[in-house]
Amino acid sequence: MIPALLVQFAQMMLVLALAPLLTGVVRKVKARLQRRRGASVLQPYRDLRRLLGKDVVLAENASWLFRVAPYAIFAATWVAAALVPTFATGLIFSWTGDLIVITALLGGARFALALAGMDVGTSFGGLGASREVMIASLAEPAMLMLVFCVAIVAGSTQLSSIAAHMLTQPVGLRVSLALALVALCIVAVAENGRVPVDNPATHLELTMVHEAMVLEYSGRHLAMIELAAALKLLLFASLIGCLFFPFGLAHAGTDPAGYLLAIGLWLVKLLVLAALLGTLELSIAKMRVFRVPNFLGAAFMFGLLGVLLLFVSRGM
């Protein structure tokens, strides 16, 4: 029991510690591809330290919700990240919630952020919140559809079980899983507010989605939100890794050397995904706000197709 808890604790600390690094690596990749030198990959850590050291500037009409939301968002995202088998399956917390819980936790965090965005009553907060909710209302069904697709293959919505199934059973190359992978990538891009859905690097308030909601935040509140955003990116990268590229995942209860090897492999997967994301973001322009429904609609259709194909191939 105690070792299991310790491993789980280590996993939670590791995701927290590595999340800003992943963001830093993506930024570095983008900078290098633009032939810029770019900030150090450690810059997100420095930003967090700076923000934590600053006073919070609150709007006069900010309610308790505005002050509580950053912590709620951070907590929900961190818990969701703890449920994902990052480097090992069967960790003790992973039995407490499945993929649907993860989706719900992220949805809750988003709900809190959208409310906080509207709380102060600035036009940009409202603008960002309405766009975010529009995107979410399309991304979440797509997410659920691909969860079902994967669950039918593995016979469980439990991430550890799915990952173990993918790892041990001869799943082979399945069209349904390929469709689910594409769908998950689209959802991940939308959920994390990356190009082409949103541009995390922009200064143009009128085009923002995620950034517009957090414009009024400062100091430690902003630090919490930034950290939550970094955690979310790590969560989705790990999710793609454990669902579709589960090789190298350790099992709970393995020896320390096994864990270390698994962590190393996980880091390699993250690096590859960060490089891919950076390349994607540079090679396309952001789409019009009203094109996003088509984009996410495609993710939903891929998920649905995957489910249908599975039903057809198994004869219900």
Add this chain to the structure above:
Amino acid sequence: MSAPYRRTVVDAAGWDAAADAMEAGDTTLLSLWAEIGCVHLAVLDAEGIEILSLPCPDGYFPSIGRRHPPAIRLERAVRDLFGLEPEGLPDPRPWLDHGRWGDEAVPAAAYPFLPVEGEALHQIPVGPVHAGIIEPGHFRFTCDGETVVRLEARLGYVHKGIDRLLAGAPLARATKIAARVSGDSTVAYALGFAQAVEQAWGLAPPLRAVWLRAVMAELERLAHHLGDWGAICNDAAFSLMLAHCGVLREQVLRTAATCFGHRLMMDRVVPGGVAADLDAAGMAALQGLIAMLRARVPPLVKLYDDTASLQDRTVGTGRVSPALVAQFGAGGFVGRAAGRAFDARRATSYAPYDGLRFEVPVLQAGDVNARVWVRIREIEQSLSLLEQLLPGLPAGPVRIPPEDLPHGPAEGLALVEAFRGDLFVWVRLEAGQVQRCHFRDASWFQWPLLEAAIEGNIVADFPLCNKSFNCSYAGHDL
């Protein structure tokens, strides 16, 4: 030399007749400005430029804007700066005067934005301070969801009192001020001022100076078109183009520094010639620059044209109708992207452009994509002009010594092509001093079109439209 022009003193009836002609579309408004007790109107017709002056000893003059909307903002500015009342002006709100020129203790009255009525409309105020490093201006959007119902711009935040600073300034000082009206068009402003002064005094600057001015003007155009191109793409989150264009723009600026000793070539064009000569090293640097751009621009054009996601953003966005462009007489890429084939270099064919081969690219679509394409074509044209200018550069002196300049009273004007469009300059000199000088930036007739361009678009596309217009704040607010 500068454009010759006709000068007429008219009465109210003649003034109204000019408004009729503009309303009918026979003539184009170039500018409207004032001095104490008198308003002036510059129009462009088939025969050239005509300046109409209407004395208004009572402080009133019949409004042109009442008949011809493009004049409204100019008349509001005249009222703010000179206290002359345009009778019948449809929009009596102050324009450059924000109510802060008097007693600072008295708070300025709130600016009444145009009313918008309808259900479920909401307003988004943006600026005057923006998140990026750009000039200040306030934009008031009224939206129905994401769709912009009305945009109203409020400008005047960078009013510097240029007119007043220039009144009574000795020529050397006035030249410096003129070069600083709008820093990004410093060559064009200095060129316009110099040409107007030279026309007033009937001076012919040395031939080499005239050619060197064109070299500088084309370098300025190259630098800004390259910068704009990248920045427009970056507003669609396609940062790759910004990175590439940024490198090229920097090369142009560095070459300018090598050739003329200043990255923006500020204070290099002066009345009577130029203040910097091009040496062999500078010539070699320019040749190298042209070769480099000839090699590196085409792949970028291909990248722009082949990136479907980028085209999806620029094509059809921020459309301005050719009719509106023609009515406002909008110059530069805004006009040429919507069918108005006006380029001051061609229209008044000032030297040395009268002897050079170049095309004026004109497109009809009037959208962001067309404005990008006009810039791309103009980059090619500027390169071609430089290729003609450099081998043919005449030898000889580059400046009439300042002490040899005349001093007598005189008036002159110039219409030169800045990178944004035609820049109109009018100057009256007396005793070696500037008595009154007026600059009309191309942006005066482009800002109102931006408000029209965004209508019916979504609010998230505004930065893209705005960047494709890239109007001047400093040149407009004076």
